[in-house]
Each structure stands twice: as structure tokens, then as C-alpha cells.
Amino acid sequence: MKHFLLLALWLWLPGMARALAPLEPLQIAEQFVAPAGWPKMRDYLCCEAAGQARRETLGQRIPARLRRVCQLVRQGPATAVVAVELRDSVDRRDFYLHFGKEAGTWKLLAIRNLAMTHLGPPMVDILSNMPPAEVAEYDHKHPDASHAFTLGNLRLWTSADADIAAHFARNRTDFQQLLRLVQTGRYFAPAQPAAAPTGEQAANADPAVHALLRKLFLAQVTRRETNCASCLEFVIGGKVRSTVGLLYQPTAALLPAMHPDHLIVLKPLGDGWYLYKTV
Incomplete structure (x- = not known):
């Protein structure tokens, strides 16, 4: 019985570690702009971004035909910026994801692009x-x-x-x-x-x-x-x-x-x- 419990614990802990592993800003950005949904989205949003993306990721709102390319512009101890390029055969557009750390976890704070x-x-x-x-x-x-x-x-x-x-x-x-x-x-x-x-x-x-x-x-x-x-x-x-x-x-x-x-x-x-x- 003791060996069974040890085996169960050994199998369970890596899974838990993976579930709790923090994501880097670039990883969050790639999940957030992907065409498919992201069930864990709410765990990585804060502030303005949390109020804007309540049910869908940004990627779900973007036309599926557009290719999404994420680039880490800068990552410091407490802030980071990821640039996202949307492109198809005729057009390119850019916007920028701003991140901050909350209790040691990176979270998306705001989405910006050039206005007007x-x-x-x-x-x-x-x-x-x-x-x-x-x-x-x-x-x-x-x-x-x-x-x-x-x-x-x-x-x-x-x-x-x-x-x-x-x-x-x-x-x-x-x-x-x-x-x-x-x-x-x-x-x-x-x-x-x-x-x-x-x-x-x-x-x-x-x-x-x-x-x-x-x-x-x-x-x-x-x-x-x-x-x-x-x-x-x-x-x-x-x-x-x-x-x-x-x-x-x-x-x-x-x-x-x-x-x-x-x-x-x-x-x-x-x-x-x-x-x-x-x-």
C-alpha cells in the first residue's frame, strides 16, 4: 500500500508542477492570440486586459485567415512588451501587449496599437x-x-x-x-x-x-x-x-x-x- 501511494504521488506531482508552472510573456502572448480558445486565459490577465477579454481571447476575435507572429520586444524584472504582427497576402497590422508581474506571475495588463x-x-x-x-x-x-x-x-x-x-x-x-x-x-x-x-x-x-x-x-x-x-x-x-x-x-x-x-x-x-x- 505504501509503495502504491508513493507511486501515485510521484505520478501526480509532475502534473501539478506543470499546471502551476509560470508562463513567460511571450508564451502568454502566443496563447492569447492563437485562433483557438484558451481555458486558462483568466489566470494570466489583469487590470484593463481582464476587463476587455471576459469570454474570448484576442485570437478568437481576429479573423482566422490572419497569420499571427509574436516578438518579444523587451522583458525586464517587472515589465515586458510583446509585439504581435497580423498578416495575410495583402496586409499587415501590428499591436502590442504590455505585461506586469503580480505575485511573481506574469500577467497581461493592456493591449495597444497606433490610433486612428x-x-x-x-x-x-x-x-x-x-x-x-x-x-x-x-x-x-x-x-x-x-x-x-x-x-x-x-x-x-x-x-x-x-x-x-x-x-x-x-x-x-x-x-x-x-x-x-x-x-x-x-x-x-x-x-x-x-x-x-x-x-x-x-x-x-x-x-x-x-x-x-x-x-x-x-x-x-x-x-x-x-x-x-x-x-x-x-x-x-x-x-x-x-x-x-x-x-x-x-x-x-x-x-x-x-x-x-x-x-x-x-x-x-x-x-x-x-x-x-x-x-
Whole structure:
């Protein structure tokens, strides 16, 4: 009888250990966005996310045809961010899962994406279908933001992260030249407050800087989007305070922290460059 009890306990304990084993943020994300349901979902949700996903996982709400790719962006002692890309044969979309630790267990806190991008495609359609005469008239009325720039900027603003990263890679030489121009001009000196507009205005008015910004479909260079006084932010665009752009900060220790209430993602592109989004 004693041996039977020992055998039963030996068989039972590994199963219990597996049931109680904590999941890492990437594992939770993959379960949460999978097409099938997840019976244990509620054990790994907290706060805002728990209120939003009461009966179904996010994956159950997403059309089954979409492929889901999860990427761990950052994982620290108490917070983590996982990026999720949805794709099919014609489209890509991105959103971001923010995690925190509760009593030693990772839990999904919030789901974020870039807001109001649905406004972009109708504007792109209008601009793309303009006849040459209307394009000329548009350029006459908007000398600082031509038809070609506006169309390219709108497309980039609503692009998937992978497409923005590809745009950066294709134009890396121009991005580096733009960075050198801004740094050489000392428009954003260390002693200058991040909110001071004078240096920012001068930088964006510099003819060489302005020309490269327009060539790269960038709206402006600033330091006010990510609350990072030591970073340079090359803004693509956005609506209200939900923006996307490229950030430069070569010292990793000085990077701003990601947070679901502001900086929703910061993806490394190499050599101190990052793709960022705010909300």
C-alpha cells in the first residue's frame, strides 16, 4: 500500500508542477492570440486586459485567415512588451501587449496599437487618384508639403512596422546624414530644456534638414514625443498624441521606458535607431 501511494504521488506531482508552472510573456502572448480558445486565459490577465477579454481571447476575435507572429520586444524584472504582427497576402497590422508581474506571475495588463490609422487609406486613395492638373494645383497650394510628400508620408504613417523598418534600411545613408546635420547644428543642445521650441524650430527650418525630412517622408525632428530629453525623434506622423517615428539614442541606458499609457513600443533597428509609437 505504501509503495502504491508513493507511486501515485510521484505520478501526480509532475502534473501539478506543470499546471502551476509560470508562463513567460511571450508564451502568454502566443496563447492569447492563437485562433483557438484558451481555458486558462483568466489566470494570466489583469487590470484593463481582464476587463476587455471576459469570454474570448484576442485570437478568437481576429479573423482566422490572419497569420499571427509574436516578438518579444523587451522583458525586464517587472515589465515586458510583446509585439504581435497580423498578416495575410495583402496586409499587415501590428499591436502590442504590455505585461506586469503580480505575485511573481506574469500577467497581461493592456493591449495597444497606433490610433486612428483608419483615416489614412481614404486620404491615400484620394491623393492617388488625383489627375495631373489637380496635383499641380495641390502643389501650388501646399508648397511646404507637396503632393508626393503627403502621399508618401500618409503611406508610411499607416504602414506595418516591418515596412517602416524596411524604409529605414533602404534609406539608412540619408537617415545618418540627417542625424549628422541635426547634431552638427547643435539645435538640441544638452542644456536646452526638452520642451523649448526655439532649437526645434531652427532645426526644422534648416534647408538641408528640411530637404532630407521631406525626402524621407518625415514630418519633423523633435524631442517632445517620448519624454526623452536626450533622444532625437524623427516623426513620421499621427493624430493627436498617437504618433509613430524613428528615435535615435545610442546609449541604451538612456532610452525611455515603454508604458501602455504613452510609449507603447520601442523596436531596435540597429546602431542606436529605434521605431517608436506613442498613444
